[in-house]
Amino acid sequence: MPTPTDLAITPRDRRFQREGAPRLWVGGDPFATAFFNALSVTFPRGEAFFIDSVRAFRDGVPDRLAGEIAAFIKQEVVHSREHVAFNRQVTDHGYDVTLLDADVTKVLDLAAQRAPILNLAATMALEHFTAILAHELLADPRHLAGADEHVASLWRWHAVEEIEHKGVACDTWLHATRDWSAWQRWRVRSLMMLVVTKQFLHHRTRGMIELLRQDGVTGLRAWGGLLRHVLLRPGMVRRVALPWARYFLPGFHPWQVDDRALIAAEGPSHALPEGAPLPAA
Numbered sequence: 001m002p003t004p005t006d007l008a009i010t011p012r013d014r015r016f017q018r019e020g021a022p023r024l025w026v027g028g029d030p031f032a033t034a035f036f037n038a039l040s041v042t043f044p045r046g047e048a049f050f051i052d053s054v055r056a057f058r059d060g061v062p063d064r065l066a067g068e069i070a071a072f073i074k075q076e077v078v079h080s081r082e083h084v085a086f087n088r089q090v091t092d093h094g095y096d097v098t099l100l101d102a103d104v105t106k107v108l109d110l111a112a113q114r115a116p117i118l119n120l121a122a123t124m125a126l127e128h129f130t131a132i133l134a135h136e137l138l139a140d141p142r143h144l145a146g147a148d149e150h151v152a153s154l155w156r157w158h159a160v161e162e163i164e165h166k167g168v169a170c171d172t173w174l175h176a177t178r179d180w181s182a183w184q185r186w187r188v189r190s191l192m193m194l195v196v197t198k199q200f201l202h203h204r205t206r207g208m209i210e211l212l213r214q215d216g217v218t219g220l221r222a223w224g225g226l227l228r229h230v231l232l233r234p235g236m237v238r239r240v241a242l243p244w245a246r247y248f249l250p251g252f253h254p255w256q257v258d259d260r261a262l263i264a265a266e267g268p269s270h271a272l273p274e275g276a277p278l279p280a281a
Contacts, residue, residue, distance in 0.1 A: 016085070
């Protein structure tokens with residue numbers, strides 16, 4: 001299934017409360033808090049990488065895709081702005097994110113040495129990651145159970161927009177590789193997903209363990225609690241394993257799963273007007 005013709009990618013200029021959330025903002029749970037905080041630290045520079053990777057191939061795309069790329073960029077700019085503010089709350093609570101930042105820098109430095117088409121493939125893989133995480137976040141309220149209401153709203157808003165634009169990088173890739181064989185496309189995107197998955201799991205786990213250490217949770221308690229959180233209850237990683245694996249099927253497209261009902265359930269919120277300038281970070 002290609003991207004639905006009636007899909008609307010709607011940039012929403014949201015600003016979330018900048019202070020007031022407790023240090024362990026997910027119901028006092030250090031494991032859930034570490035999970036979301038470690039993800040958020042990666043977002044501002046990661047989303048800038050996504051924008052650059054897609055923008056490099058937007059020339060000559062069909063008009064409809066050009067509009068979707070423009071909306072994707074607006075959404076990602078606002079995501080970056082809001083997660084910069086959220087990450088400031090994380091550091092204000094006394095967390096040192098130097099190690100987490102260094103891991104993001106290391107990955108992006110390696111990406112700078114790759115061909116642009118491979119960075120587009122990496123972006124497509126990571127956008128699939130964010131889309132399946134977003135789906136699960138909205139589908140199961142246990143992931144944000146007991147969370148500070150303002151921070152939970154930030155994550156749900158972000159999840160809505162990740163679902164909305166989940167096909168943009170893939171459609172840009174399909175246009176950029178339109179002269180490739182189906183085998184070559186499958187091989188490159190599959191190998192890049194394996195590379196991205198290894199890096200993602202390694203660095204995010206390292207980041208979570210580091211944040212837990214700063215909460216005084218170390219050793220077997222840290223590893224046991226984290227594995228229980230991501231694999232058992234609520235089990236985010238376990239629950240996205242099958243959607244992750246579908247990426248390797250020949251002819252895969254993100255919109256083979258039409259989950260716009262999850263977007264509709266969240267309702268509209270402060271769309272940017274057509275032609276509005278990009279919000280400042």
